[in-house]
Amino acid sequence: xxxxxxxxxxxxDFANLQSEIIMINESQADWIHIDVMDGVFxxxxxxxMPVIKAIKKHAQKPLDVHLMIVQPERYxxxxxxxxADILSVHIEASTHLHRTIQxxxxxxxxxxxxxxxxxxxxxxxDVIADIDLVCLMSVNPGFGGQKFxxxxxxxxxxxxxxxxxxxxxxxxxxDGGVNQDKAKPLLEAGAxxxxxxxxxxxxxxxxxxxQRLKSxx
Ligand code: DX5
Ligand code: ZN
Numbered sequence: 001x002x003x004x005x006x007x008x009x010x011x012x013d014f015a016n017l018q019s020e021i022i023m024i025n026e027s028q029a030d031w032i033h034i035d036v037m038d039g040v041f042x043x044x045x046x047x048x049m050p051v052i053k054a055i056k057k058h059a060q061k062p063l064d065v066h067l068m069i070v071q072p073e074r075y076x077x078x079x080x081x082x083x084a085d086i087l088s089v090h091i092e093a094s095t096h097l098h099r100t101i102q103x104x105x106x107x108x109x110x111x112x113x114x115x116x117x118x119x120x121x122x123x124x125x126d127v128i129a130d131i132d133l134v135c136l137m138s139v140n141p142g143f144g145g146q147k148f149x150x151x152x153x154x155x156x157x158x159x160x161x162x163x164x165x166x167x168x169x170x171x172x173x174x175d176g177g178v179n180q181d182k183a184k185p186l187l188e189a190g191a192x193x194x195x196x197x198x199x200x201x202x203x204x205x206x207x208x209x210x211q212r213l214k215s216x217x
Pocket of ligand 2: 008033034035066175195
């Protein structure tokens with residue numbers, strides 16, 4: 001099976017957002033990855049609801065929204081209204097994660113949980129059967145263009161084991177520093193979804209890069 005490819009618009013040209021979304025529509029990408037940062041949970045501020053709404057107007061693929069914000073439970077309904085299809089919250093930012101997951105699903109979205117490089121995969125054991133996606137951070141969240149943390153390979157394998165033990169149908173998404181070299185071993189370890197920001201958008205031909213990632217395996 002070929003991987004799900006989710007280009008991250010954080011690395012796109014915000015002054016030409018419509019043409020960037022059209023490029024993704026025309027490419028072999030499966031999802032559009034959208035990074036929301038609040039300057040509190042992470043040391044950077046990206047964009048919020050109005051920008052997602054504008055993206056949704058042109059997007060022909062599901063919006064995979066990655067919330068890097070404190071108290072994400074306050075905004076579940078709002079993100080659904082602006083067009084999120086998949087909504088991921090950070091385990092480190094969620095006090096009542098189980099309830100938040102149920103609320104995301106009840107509002108009609110797929111529920112994801114994102115985990116930072118320092119958080120062990122075992123923290124997910126009591127929610128893994130309830131969720132659709134684990135966003136495994138392979139960099140410390142906050143910025144695009146960072147170096148991939150090699151320990152991620154072990155975490156993918158551990159997570160794969162946990163998913164099968166708990167009979168979960170959660171997909172494993174890798175977020176941060178993904179490029180052509182990392183993609184193959186990640187897929188071999190059990191990854192299902194590859195997020196790619198700079199690797200796609202800094203290339204002279206982003207569609208060709210997406211096509212190359214898509215055809216690995
Ligand atoms: C990092 C974000 C990532 C980022 C990935 O905080 O969650 O989605 O956009 O960008 P690259 O692929 O450039 O590391
Ligand atoms: Zn992300």
